[in-house]
Every structure is written in C-alpha cells, then in structure tokens.
Amino acid sequence: MKMVDWAELGNDLLAEVALKLDAIEDFVYFSVVCRSWNRASSLVKRNWKSSMPYLLLAENHKENPNFLRQILSINNDRYYQLSLPQTFGTRCYGTSIGWLVSIDLDGQIDLLNPLTKERLPLPPQSTMPNRDLPVDGEEEDAICRRQDSIRKVIVVKDVERGNDGNDLIVFVSHTHWKRLLAFARPGDQTWTTIVPPWPAKETTYDVPFSHRAVDLVIRDNTLLILYEDASIGYLDLSDLSTTTVKAKEFLPSPEELKSRLDTYLLEMYLVESFGSLLMVHRNKSDIWVPDSQVDEDDRYETVGFEVFRFDIEVKKWEQVKELGDVALFVGDNQSISVRASDCRNCKSNCIYFTDDYAEQWDKPAKLGGHDMGIFDLKTGEFQKFYKGGNGNSDVCTPFWFMPQF
Known part of the structure; x- marks a missing residue:
C-alpha cells in the first residue's frame, strides 16, 4: 500500500481543513507541520474564527515577571497563557472580531489583538467630546476617570475600506452618567460625536437619564443604538463622513x-x-x-x-x-x-x-x-x-x- 505524502496535499484542501480547526493551539500546530501546511495556513489566517468566545481573566501581579494573562477556552476546558504587558493596569473590553480595546491611566486608548500583539492607537480620552471635567478646586482622579470613561464599546469593519487597520471603526458609549456616543478610526486625532435623535438640550451636560446609550450592535451595515428607555436609534455607516453625524430614531420607548x-x-x-x-x-x-x-x-x-x-x-x-x-x-x-x-x-x-x-x-x-x-x-x-x-x-x-x- 502506497503511503500518502501529506505535504503534497493541495493548498485549497489544506486551507479548508485549517479553517475548520476550532482551537487556537490546533491552528498553530497545523501551521508548523511542514512548509506546505504553513503556507496554506498563512493564506487563510485572517479568515480563521473561533466558534465560541474565549474568556480573558484578570491580571495577576504575583510572581508574574513576564506579564502573563490566562485565557479560558470553554470549548475544550483549557487554559492558555499569553504575555500581554500592554494590558496590565488598563481597563479592557472584548469585541467579536478579535480586538480588545484598552484604556490606561493616562487616558491612552488602543486596539490590541492579543494573539498577534498588533496594536493600533486610537485618539486619547481627553479628546472625547463633552466628557466630565473636574470642577474648580478639584483634582481629577485618574482611576475614576478611566473606569467611568467608556461604558460600552464595539468594533466593526467598514466593508467599503481596505482590509487593514483603516477598515476598523470603534464606537463607544462614554462618560458614566451621560453615556454619550462617539466614534473613531485608528490614526484619528480626536473622537467624533454622534448626535442623539432628540432635540439638543440647553447644555451638553444636560443628558436625560432615558437618553443614555447603553448598548450598540451592527446590523446590515447599520449601527443600532439601545437607549436607557429601551428606545432604538440607528445610524447608517455611510453617514459617518457627513459634517454632523446624527442618529435617527427607529423605535420609541x-x-x-x-x-x-x-x-x-x-x-x-x-x-x-x-x-x-x-x-x-x-x-x-x-x-x-x-x-x-x-x-x-x-x-x-x-x-x-x-x-x-x-x-x-x-x-x-x-x-x-x-x-x-x-x-x-x-x-x-x-x-x-x-x-x-x-x-x-x-x-x-x-x-x-x-x-x-x-x-x-x-x-x-x-x-x-x-x-x-x-x-x-x-x-x-x-x-x-x-x-x-x-x-x-x-x-x-x-x-x-x-x-x-
């Protein structure tokens, strides 16, 4: 019986097999079998997706010189360790497309891929519009500022742009008691306000409790916004290039x-x-x-x-x-x-x-x-x-x- 030379399998077949691997380590092991398997995996690496989210555990400062953080895969009940010094001392948020959003005590906000370690800078917290500032005579607490700055975040791909960092859009609900909306792309200098569907109040600080944005989701190239009173606003991604970016009301409370x-x-x-x-x-x-x-x-x-x-x-x-x-x-x-x-x-x-x-x-x-x-x-x-x-x-x-x- 003739032995099969697995290294001679075609790229298309190998790529299809690689995309069916569900665990991170299986994909990595697949890529180091031989040159042809590595070549096939590299062609589809950006298209690989896990079928289930992973859990990034809290940072551990005890006897941890390499800044290792554990992730849990419920799929196979395994723990993995990643060296992620960039995340220590930062508040992080998870996304559905591989990236984390982190904010440190200096207000620097970044996109970070924990697998590839790729890091893309976003505008700093200080450029978020209408954020809370300390009143005269008070010092701004950096920890509270960071904890209260971002309440919800989603990262989406702009299908009309190229397949690199420029195709990413980050939407945030920011400033604790207001939950205002803003967006930015990697490389932008400031965050851009998303005006709510309702008439503006007398001051930017007078945000009704019912009008706070509590969650966001992307659906058919449209951003849907859930407000505190369960009303829904929407924004077409094509409107992000307009001078004033304003959401529209889709469903009242x-x-x-x-x-x-x-x-x-x-x-x-x-x-x-x-x-x-x-x-x-x-x-x-x-x-x-x-x-x-x-x-x-x-x-x-x-x-x-x-x-x-x-x-x-x-x-x-x-x-x-x-x-x-x-x-x-x-x-x-x-x-x-x-x-x-x-x-x-x-x-x-x-x-x-x-x-x-x-x-x-x-x-x-x-x-x-x-x-x-x-x-x-x-x-x-x-x-x-x-x-x-x-x-x-x-x-x-x-x-x-x-x-x-």
Whole structure:
C-alpha cells in the first residue's frame, strides 16, 4: 500500500481543513507541520474564527515577571497563557472580531489583538467630546476617570475600506452618567460625536437619564443604538463622513416594557442573533456579606435574565423563553451570539455572563469579577463556568472576546 505524502496535499484542501480547526493551539500546530501546511495556513489566517468566545481573566501581579494573562477556552476546558504587558493596569473590553480595546491611566486608548500583539492607537480620552471635567478646586482622579470613561464599546469593519487597520471603526458609549456616543478610526486625532435623535438640550451636560446609550450592535451595515428607555436609534455607516453625524430614531420607548424599566440595577444588552434582534434584561440585586475590612458591606449579584425578540412586522418586543440552538455572551464585551451545536461544551438556550458593574469596583471590599455564570433561560437556574483564581479585580475583570488572527 502506497503511503500518502501529506505535504503534497493541495493548498485549497489544506486551507479548508485549517479553517475548520476550532482551537487556537490546533491552528498553530497545523501551521508548523511542514512548509506546505504553513503556507496554506498563512493564506487563510485572517479568515480563521473561533466558534465560541474565549474568556480573558484578570491580571495577576504575583510572581508574574513576564506579564502573563490566562485565557479560558470553554470549548475544550483549557487554559492558555499569553504575555500581554500592554494590558496590565488598563481597563479592557472584548469585541467579536478579535480586538480588545484598552484604556490606561493616562487616558491612552488602543486596539490590541492579543494573539498577534498588533496594536493600533486610537485618539486619547481627553479628546472625547463633552466628557466630565473636574470642577474648580478639584483634582481629577485618574482611576475614576478611566473606569467611568467608556461604558460600552464595539468594533466593526467598514466593508467599503481596505482590509487593514483603516477598515476598523470603534464606537463607544462614554462618560458614566451621560453615556454619550462617539466614534473613531485608528490614526484619528480626536473622537467624533454622534448626535442623539432628540432635540439638543440647553447644555451638553444636560443628558436625560432615558437618553443614555447603553448598548450598540451592527446590523446590515447599520449601527443600532439601545437607549436607557429601551428606545432604538440607528445610524447608517455611510453617514459617518457627513459634517454632523446624527442618529435617527427607529423605535420609541416601548409601552410593553415600561414597567420593567423601573427595575433596580437593571442592565440591558442588544444582540444580533442570526437574523433576530434581541434585547436582554439582566436583573441584579444588592446582597449583604461580612467582610474582613469593614463590619458589613453591600455587594451585588445577578438574579435573573429576560430576553425579548423584536417583531419587525408589528414593531414590538415579545418576551421569549426559548432561544433554540443559541447561546448568548454578555458583559464588558461586544454582545455575542453563537450556535451551541457548532461548539463543544456550549449550552444552548443559555446566557453566559461576566461582571460588568464597574461602579462597585471602588475599594477592596467590592472587587469586581465575582458576578459570573451561566443562566438557563428555560429553567431559570444558574451554573458556574469558572471556579479558579484571577477573577477579581478593581481594574479589569474577566470578559469575553472572540479570538481572530
């Protein structure tokens, strides 16, 4: 029987095999088998995608001279270590296209690919329009400034531009109590304001609570904006080149959800899920626990989720109890939806969540990172997906990101 020379397989076949590899290390191992396999993998490297997000754990300062950070792959229940000194001491946010967004104590904001270590500078925080400034006689606390600067971020590719850093657009909801919108591209000098759909108030600081932007999603080359009152604004990406970039109103605050919007400690997410538009309500509650540093201190935990699907025919939100073969990933990341059947160890009809309540990460007794888990939408039960260390932090708690080269 003639032996097969695997090195002689055609590039097209090898490339197809490489793209079906789901784990990062499998793709790397594939690329070092021989020259022909390396050549084939290099041709499709930028097109490789994981089927499921990875979890970047909090930084570990103890005996860590190489600035290693762990990432968890739930797909195969493995931990990997990456040397990421650029992320130490920075607040980071995950995206669905491979990049992280980081902001340091000096207000420098960057895009970082944790796999390739490619880094693209964005305009500094000081150029964000209408951001909160210290009043006369007060000093601006760098830590608070950083923690409160960005509340939500998404990174999208502009299909009309080339396939390099210039094709990326970063949208942020910034400044804690205002949650204003702005965008920038790598290489820009300043952030550009996205004007809300409603008439301007007397001052730029007078932002109604209901008009705060809480989440963003891209759908058919259109940016959809979820506001605090559950109204939806939209912005076509082609309008970003206009002199004044202004969002339009797509859906006013829905009457069917108004009673739910008064819930204490409610966090909302907007998710594009295989053609469906979902709004996720995350309900949290204060809990009281003893603490070694204070007599007693309030903490918080997630107590439930509700999911609503938008019915485009009647323009209403309808609550759903069944997501089918879908799992959602929410937290300090661009909200992500995956097919559970495409992933190993992924539970369908569940929501994987991480701690994103940064307002409470202000002292050791309130370190963030404890509020993580899996919520089963059908049974209402919670499970743990992570029980190790490197979870708590007052700077950057664990978050989801979708790895790409």
